[in-house]
Amino acid sequence: MDQISTESLLHLGLREALAGTAFRNDEIFPTVAGEYQQVKVLAEMYPSKEVLLSAEPDMIVGNIDFFTYSGFPPGTNFTRQELTDSGIKSYTLQCQGEKPDPERMFTRFVELASIFGVTAEAEKIVAEVKGSLEKTQAVLGSSQAVPTFVYRSGTGPLSTFGGGGGSDYGLGRAGGKNIFGDRAALPPPEVSVESVVDLNPQAILISDEDEQSPQDKEKFLRSVLAETGAVRNGRFCTIDFYAFGTPLRLARDANVVGKCLHPDLTFPTLP
The missing domain is CATH 3.40.50.1980 (Nitrogenase molybdenum iron protein domain)
Structure with a gap:
């Protein structure tokens, strides 16, 4: 439902699992740019309910609940209950009321991977990122x-x-x-x-x-x-x-x- 969640799934090697993407408004991370361009764009911003259903998703993933299941804009996006009633699961990387937090970002990234059975890939990425941050601190x-x-x-x-x-x-x-x-x-x-x-x-x-x-x-x-x-x-x-x-x-x-x-x-x- 947005660029961050799309990039996250692509980093995990899940291109084939993606039925579509929406709401891209930044430069794509270089290592997944080629695969990103292959994902079907459902809407420039939020897909309508009809367009979303036409992609026949089993699951909706978003960076924050605002994108995932907030019901915003009114009448165009699903609430979480409506998604559940339609047999569609939903997962958001940051829930309502939560402040952005890197440790939670790592945890949710691994948790998202576990849904698709690629936990090892996520844990490897997180370990590499933490190692890189340690090197950056050493330089500073x-x-x-x-x-x-x-x-x-x-x-x-x-x-x-x-x-x-x-x-x-x-x-x-x-x-x-x-x-x-x-x-x-x-x-x-x-x-x-x-x-x-x-x-x-x-x-x-x-x-x-x-x-x-x-x-x-x-x-x-x-x-x-x-x-x-x-x-x-x-x-x-x-x-x-x-x-x-x-x-x-x-x-x-x-x-x-x-x-x-x-x-x-x-x-x-x-x-």
């Missing part, structure tokens, strides 16, 4: 965490990420420190330009998640945050909308962002 060593502003969108207020979520965790593993880590993760907090300037970030992560290009976002931020160390030093990094969102993305993005925040260090290269 005793380096000071770089105060970082994560910019999503907006011209005032500005939408960012709070603490305790997956992006906050990933940023920490990359050697950064979220300047708004004291804010709640959900809903994504909105902050004033003045508050960003006051906290003086030394780097800015731009989330590539809407129609505005990262280049246009950077141009805007250079104009309104000119007094910050990040702008003075030209320390801008672009991250995917789904950055850190799967085990393999977490491992890769920790190194990609780490290289941006700590250009003097040498990080492992991952897909």
